Amino acid sequence: MLQLAEKPPQPQQFMLSTETFNQVNEILRELVTSTRSDFALFCDANGNPITHHGKQHTVNLSGLSALAAGNFAATSEMARVIGEKEGFKFIFQEGERRNLYLCNVGFNFLLTIIFDKAVALGLVRIFANKAVESLKGVLDKAAQAEKKASDFIDSEFGLLLGKELDKSFSL
Amino acid sequence: MFVNWALQEVNLKIVYYGPGLSGKTTNLEFIYQKIDPSLRGDLITLKTREERTLYFDFLQLEVGRIKGMKPKFNLYTIPGQVYYSHSRKIILRGVDGIVFVADSQADRMTENLDSLMDLEHNLIENGYTLENFPWVLQFNKRDLPRVLPVHELNAKLNFHGVPIVEAVASRGVGVLETLKTAIHGVVGNVQKVI
Numbered sequence: 001m002l003q004l005a006e007k008p009p010q011p012q013q014f015m016l017s018t019e020t021f022n023q024v025n026e027i028l029r030e031l032v033t034s035t036r037s038d039f040a041l042f043c044d045a046n047g048n049p050i051t052h053h054g055k056q057h058t059v060n061l062s063g064l065s066a067l068a069a070g071n072f073a074a075t076s077e078m079a080r081v082i083g084e085k086e087g088f089k090f091i092f093q094e095g096e097r098r099n100l101y102l103c104n105v106g107f108n109f110l111l112t113i114i115f116d117k118a119v120a121l122g123l124v125r126i127f128a129n130k131a132v133e134s135l136k137g138v139l140d141k142a143a144q145a146e147k148k149a150s151d152f153i154d155s156e157f158g159l160l161l162g163k164e165l166d167k168s169f170s171l
Numbered sequence: 172m173f174v175n176w177a178l179q180e181v182n183l184k185i186v187y188y189g190p191g192l193s194g195k196t197t198n199l200e201f202i203y204q205k206i207d208p209s210l211r212g213d214l215i216t217l218k219t220r221e222e223r224t225l226y227f228d229f230l231q232l233e234v235g236r237i238k239g240m241k242p243k244f245n246l247y248t249i250p251g252q253v254y255y256s257h258s259r260k261i262i263l264r265g266v267d268g269i270v271f272v273a274d275s276q277a278d279r280m281t282e283n284l285d286s287l288m289d290l291e292h293n294l295i296e297n298g299y300t301l302e303n304f305p306w307v308l309q310f311n312k313r314d315l316p317r318v319l320p321v322h323e324l325n326a327k328l329n330f331h332g333v334p335i336v337e338a339v340a341s342r343g344v345g346v347l348e349t350l351k352t353a354i355h356g357v358v359g360n361v362q363k364v365i
Contacts, residue, residue: 021177046265
């Protein structure tokens with residue numbers, strides 16, 4: 001299942017349409033409700049957060065996504081090193097109060113679920129597997145994005161970006 | 172690049188590459204200190220007990236909306252030490268632009284060249300070469316004694332005529348200029364590749 005390290009590079013540009021985004025959100029909502037998890041985070045395998053559902057409070061989602069992607073890639077390599085060609089099916093981390101469950105959705109996406117110790121891991125596994133299948137279906141069928149990056153990233157975009165960067169840095 | 176149309180976000184990944192102790196993490200630390208806290212996330216560092224980068228450092232920056240879109244920049248450093256080769260390959264996945272932080276000291280030229288070759292090798296695995304990818308050369312540690320002159324560094328490292336920036340990252344000199352140059356390179360490349 002975890003074969004990221006064995007696969008060719010992911011596409012360098014990925015567009016997620018609003019329709020697909022809404023469908024992903026609905027799947028996460030169902031997952032969090034069914035498992036009574038704290039929250040579920042959907043990100044890409046490069047560490048870009050895409051969306052989440054639940055009570056994430058002050059959790060830094062961009063940081064969590066980067067770490068999930070790094071952790072996932074490293075664990076895939078550990079699987080390869082010990083000769084586990086199909087990789088591990090999921091990563092589970094047990095905390096004092098909260099647990100973390102991490103699995104891949106195809107080759108390009110990751111699903112992270114944070115849940116209370118009181119919630120059974122088996123329950124999370126069952127619903128996570130179901131969510132992964134639904135997410136794969138949605139992503140496979142995802143229509144091409146209605147726009148291209150070149151529609152808005154042009155020389156004017158570059159100029160305006162330069163001005164914004166100057167404003168952002170308190171030189 | 173990852174474009175999320177529902178949130179009107181453009182995510183771009185910029186990786187700071189270079190030999191160990193050339194100042195990659197120092198670049199990120201300065202950016203973290205300088206940028207308005209409302210426009211950045213936490214600086215995440217995965218270090219060894221000796222304060223060397225073990226896996227990567229990560230910092231997300233965002234700027235105001237441009238043409239309705241919100242650009243977000245995900246900055247990563249790689250661990251420079253030779254034996255973390257696999258970590259570097261993983262971190263380069265999905266990269267949109269590179270800052271190569273070279274150590275200007277004369278006795279570090281071999282390490283600079285080794286790291287540059289390692290970068291080229293890893294880029295090729297991702298379907299790119301240094302010739303067709305947006306990257307910037309930062310000549311760091313310009314304040315130290317026994318640094319090579321810029322024209323010599325340029326002759327030895329800049330085979331493709333990419334933009335160069337002189338820097339003293341520990342004092343912030345050239346750090347933001349490097350980042351801006353890299354971002355402009357990425358934006359310029361987007362149109363070329365689509």
